Amino acid sequence: EIEGDVNDYMGKGLSGAKIIVYPPKNALYSAADNIIVGNTLLYGATSGEVYINGIAGERFAVRNSGVNAVVEGVGDHGCEYMTGGVAVVLGQTGRNFGAGMSGGQAFVFDEVGDFKEKHCNHQIVITEELTSKEDIDLVKSMIQKHVDYTGSIKGIEILNNFDQAITKFVKVISPAYKEILKKKAASAASV
Numbered sequence: 191e192i193e194g195d196v197n198d199y200m201g202k203g204l205s206g207a208k209i210i211v212y213p214p215k216n217a218l219y220s221a222a223d224n225i226i227v228g229n230t231l232l233y234g235a236t237s238g239e240v241y242i243n244g245i246a247g248e249r250f251a252v253r254n255s256g257v258n259a260v261v262e263g264v265g266d267h268g269c270e271y272m273t274g275g276v277a278v279v280l281g282q283t284g285r286n287f288g289a290g291m292s293g294g295q296a297f298v299f300d301e302v303g304d305f306k307e308k309h310c311n312h313q314i315v316i317t318e319e320l321t322s323k324e325d326i327d328l329v330k331s332m333i334q335k336h337v338d339y340t341g342s343i344k345g346i347e348i349l350n351n352f353d354q355a356i357t358k359f360v361k362v363i364s365p366a367y368k369e370i371l372k373k374k375a376a377s378a379a380s381v
Contacts, residue, residue: 204237209239212244263280266286267285271289272292286311293370
């Protein structure tokens with residue numbers, strides 16, 4: 191648990207721990223509008239949880255293969271080459287989001303409405319509205335943990351208006367990974 195800011199490579203190779211980052215309690219700035227952690231976070235991480243009350247720099251969750259993370263916003267190349275895990279972004283992203291993302295899922299709060307057209311790299315991934323109960327429950331539970339651990343004002347606002355806010359989330363996933371999840375669900379249902 192870190193009260194303050196963090197440099198580059200936080201969570202590199204993370205394998206099972208929980209990282210919680212939030213601004214100093216006496217901070218006079220809005221966490222949702224300021225960078226609090228550096229670049230190239232969760233590089234090669236395999237498992238664990240991360241909650242960041244603030245914006246991450248470039249290459250957030252690069253090569254993440256199993257960590258579940260919540261962050262207030264990210265710079266360029268978010269979820270680059272991600273192969274597993276879940277990322278929930280409660281704010282804006284930079285350009286090239288999801289480049290090379292072959293696995294895992296990301297859920298981006300697209301409050302402005304320009305994520306799909308201006309920020310997401312569609313070479314490998316597709317974007318969808320959240321329609322399944324499983325996705326909606328997952329996003330809500332991850333935001334609730336984020337609020338519990340970091341005191342996120344943005345998270346509280348989203349949860350307080352959840353029925354409206356969930357309509358602004360965009361799911362990012364590769365078609366191949368989506369098929370894998372479907373087959374897993376069908377297999378589990380037949381047992």
